[in-house]
Amino acid sequence: MTEEIIIAGFGGQGVLSMGKILAYSGIMQDKEVSWMPSYGPEMRGGTANVTVIVSDERVCSPIINAFDTAVILNQQSLDKFESKVKPGGVLIYDPNGITHKPTRKDISIYTIEGAQLASDMGNAKVFNMVILGALLKVKPIVEMTNVEKGLEHSLPERAHKLIPLNMKAIQVGMDNVKVE
Amino acid sequence: MGELKLMKGNEALAEAAIRYGCDAYFGYPITPQSEVIEYLSEQNPYERTGMVVLQAESELAAINMVYAAGAAGKRVMTSSSSPGVSLKQEGITYIAGAEIPCLYADVVRGGPGLGTIQPSQADYFQACKGGGHGDYKNIVLAPASVQEMADFVALGFDLAFKYRMACCILSDGAIGQMMEKVVLADQRPRMTDEEIKEKYPWATTGRKRGTPHRIITSLDLDSNRMEAHNRHLQEKYRQVEANEVRFEEINCEDAEYVFVAYGSSARIAQKSVQLGREEGLKVGLLRPITLYPYPTKAIQALIDNGVKGFLSVELSCGQMIEDVRLAVNGRVKAEHFGRVGGIIHTPEEVLEAMKKQIIGE
Numbered sequence: 001m002t003e004e005i006i007i008a009g010f011g012g013q014g015v016l017s018m019g020k021i022l023a024y025s026g027i028m029q030d031k032e033v034s035w036m037p038s039y040g041p042e043m044r045g046g047t048a049n050v051t052v053i054v055s056d057e058r059v060c061s062p063i064i065n066a067f068d069t070a071v072i073l074n075q076q077s078l079d080k081f082e083s084k085v086k087p088g089g090v091l092i093y094d095p096n097g098i099t100h101k102p103t104r105k106d107i108s109i110y111t112i113e114g115a116q117l118a119s120d121m122g123n124a125k126v127f128n129m130v131i132l133g134a135l136l137k138v139k140p141i142v143e144m145t146n147v148e149k150g151l152e153h154s155l156p157e158r159a160h161k162l163i164p165l166n167m168k169a170i171q172v173g174m175d176n177v178k179v180e
Numbered sequence: 181m182g183e184l185k186l187m188k189g190n191e192a193l194a195e196a197a198i199r200y201g202c203d204a205y206f207g208y209p210i211t212p213q214s215e216v217i218e219y220l221s222e223q224n225p226y227e228r229t230g231m232v233v234l235q236a237e238s239e240l241a242a243i244n245m246v247y248a249a250g251a252a253g254k255r256v257m258t259s260s261s262s263p264g265v266s267l268k269q270e271g272i273t274y275i276a277g278a279e280i281p282c283l284y285a286d287v288v289r290g291g292p293g294l295g296t297i298q299p300s301q302a303d304y305f306q307a308c309k310g311g312g313h314g315d316y317k318n319i320v321l322a323p324a325s326v327q328e329m330a331d332f333v334a335l336g337f338d339l340a341f342k343y344r345m346a347c348c349i350l351s352d353g354a355i356g357q358m359m360e361k362v363v364l365a366d367q368r369p370r371m372t373d374e375e376i377k378e379k380y381p382w383a384t385t386g387r388k389r390g391t392p393h394r395i396i397t398s399l400d401l402d403s404n405r406m407e408a409h410n411r412h413l414q415e416k417y418r419q420v421e422a423n424e425v426r427f428e429e430i431n432c433e434d435a436e437y438v439f440v441a442y443g444s445s446a447r448i449a450q451k452s453v454q455l456g457r458e459e460g461l462k463v464g465l466l467r468p469i470t471l472y473p474y475p476t477k478a479i480q481a482l483i484d485n486g487v488k489g490f491l492s493v494e495l496s497c498g499q500m501i502e503d504v505r506l507a508v509n510g511r512v513k514a515e516h517f518g519r520v521g522g523i524i525h526t527p528e529e530v531l532e533a534m535k536k537q538i539i540g541e
Contacts, residue, residue, distance in 0.1 A: 010231035020359065024186050027361050033186070061445070062358050081335035121504035154187070 001056050003141050004064055006081055007131075008049035009073025014128030017154070019050035023131065025142040025150030026054040034062035047076050054141050071135055073114070075099060092134055092177065103178075109180040111137055117172050126169035133173020144170075182363040185314040188354040189214035189329040192364075193259070193285055193349070196330035200337060201370040203254035203285075204232040206245040210264045211297040212353035213287035217259075221279045229370055229424070237327035238383030239264045243271030243284075251396040253376040255337055255381025259285035261353075262303050263294055267309075272346055276413070277398025279382075281340035281475025283333065285349040287356040290522040298522025299353035299444060304499035307350045308472045315410055317417045319347040319424065320471040322442040325361035328469075334365065339424060343416055344382070350471060352495065354524065355442040363498035427478050431457065437538055438482055439530070440504050441493040442468045449493045451527035456534065463534065466490075471500070479507035489513040495532055496520060513538055 009015045021034050022178070027035040038053045051067075053059045070085050072078045072093040078100070087089050087106045095101075096115040112134035118127040136142065142150070147170065151163050187195065194216045197205060205225075207217045217235060225231035236242035242258050249256040260268060265286045275282060283513050285307065286307060290300035305311075307320045321332045321398050336347040341507060376384045400406045431453050439449040446467040456463040465488060466482065468475050489512050492501040501516035509513040517533035519525040 020186070023359060026183065027186055033188070033359075033361055036354070037357060060454060061356065061448045061527050062360070063448055063524050063526070063530060064451070113344070 001054075001141070002059075003054045003069065003139060004067050004155070005052045005054070005069045005071065005135075005139075006049060006067045006084070007052065007071040007073075008047070008081055012050070014125070016050050018128040018132050019052045021146055021147070021150050022054070022135075022142070023150075023153050024051050024154045025147045028059055028146035028149040028153070029142050030073045031055060031142075031176045032057060032059050034059045036062040047074070049077060049081075054167055058164065065128030070084040071131060073131065078102060086127065090138055092131075092138060094131065108138075110134065110177050111180050112173060112177045114173070118169065121169060123165065123169075126166060129166045129169035130173035130176075133170035133175075134177035135173075136170065137174040137177050182365060185362055185364060187326060187362050188215055188352045188357055188358050188457075189323070189326045189351060190287065190329040191219045192326045192362045192418060193333060193351075194219040195223070196333035197206060197257060198223060198229060198231055198368050199365050200334050201229065201368040202231055202233070202257055202333075203257065203370055204245075204249050204256045204322060206236050206242040206249075206256070206258050207236050208236055208239050208242050208264060210261045212262070212289055212299070212356050213259050213261045213285065215356070216285065223329070229255070229367070231370065232268075239267035240271065243268040243275075246282050246284070247275055247280055250275065250282040251278065251384050253385060254340075255283075255322050255371070257285070257333075257337075259282040259287065261287045261298070262291050263289075265306065269306075269312040271512060272318065273314050273316060274398045275346050276312070276316035276318065278396050279344040279365075279413075280346070280396065281337075281344050282346050283336045283340055283349065285351060285529060287340040288350065290520065296522040297353065299456040299495060299524060300520065300522060301356075301443060301445060301495040301518075302497070302499065302520065303350055303482075304471065304494065304496060307348050308444070308503075311519065316413060317420070317472055318345060319343070319420060320350050321347065321426075322350050322469060322471050323355055324361045324446045324467060325356065326355070330362050341380075342346050343420055345416070345420075352411055352444050353522075385467040392428040395429050421473040425473045425475050425477070427475040428469060428502065429478070430465040430467065430536065432464035432466060433488075434462055435482070435487060436462040437491070437534060438487050439462075439463065439465045439491050439493050439534065440468070440479070440500070441465065442471060443494075444498070445493045445495055446528050448525060449530055452493075452531040452534070455527055456531050461535075461539070463531075468500075474503045476503070476506070476507040478501070479504060483508065483511050487512065489536045490515075491504060491526070491538050492516045495524065495535075
């Protein structure tokens, strides 16, 4: 099993940390992983994306141009990455702020109202965990017990009290992801 | 046995230095290697092992601090990225002349000049062919994973002390910034002053009454002595070339066409090998781990084994290709492919280049 995932959105949405939690969860499940950010001088507001590969074998290139799954959190990223999903692959996006919907017919498309659901939970910061939940529902590449361990390893100790809230947000994401 | 973590390449390098028992790090921040000094500052290694971490006032100051602490037999290192490493070249050639063991990491970014903060491999010439003035060499290690960023700290220090010369870890923005699984070695104690005195008779550890001065310098105005010193350095480099070549071969057993690539490009080319094999092409990858000394004989052995062409894949306009061609010596085709300016080639375009430039339609 090799799952090649791109997570793309605005800086500040938690794209990179969501990727890190996913990668750590993979390690907890004894997988090989890589986490490759597109980084630059951008800060909050700029675009940010990260390629996460979770595999049973040693990961060869951490930099790739075709993805099994794309998790898309803004219009610019949709425009950039829709064409990069492999035929038969998966695209998950948050419709908030999307004006031109994806048009491909050869991939499976899902939506998750991440921003809305996080806001309903009273904590906009768990947005990325709602999205992670949606991804894990569609692609159950890691078990929930390992996701919890992944959170423990990737969050600083002082944030460990927030793990139950994060797990809840992941569950909300799993319950609300829809086939488009 | 080791601790499993998810870390950036730069962080793994820094953590490995603490665990190896490194005595001091002198540096100056620059993207894309700032995580090294950031991580070291955060970890407060002085409390963990007594390791000194100091942000110098400039790159020049940092490399000269390395010179001084290394002369005292301490395990000492610095790191920077391309423009900063250019500033350090004066110190590095002095270190070569004075035969001071030390480790420096270069997390290469695109140039020339201030260039870009994105990954590049365009400092191969600087690292392997000089950079500073004079007839000298540094051992150059090219990590292709976060694990190797950590492992090469120990290897680099061991080689630096074995041969009394500088060892460079030549990485780039991609290897430095990406996160992978890494198994960290256990903490080793730093060497005590007594151990250093005993082990390194050349080190400036303080003169006792009745013993001769130990002078560490790269200056000698007597031409005969200077020529002998140069011959001695060259003899040392021949030893390094004979004993320390390291490389990895992937799918080379039956390969007809071989990618030659190091560091991040090797990771990409490995995927190109996979894609090519799926199409039925007999392609393989030779990954130099030491860039100096270069795996010249490995390339020659591949030709003896039936390889019909090589594609040197680098994030540069063609630097390592010169060493590939020296090894190939006109026997088969050897060409270069690479994107530059911070753009990273994709596995698909690397395979395409192999088909077009080497295999032919």
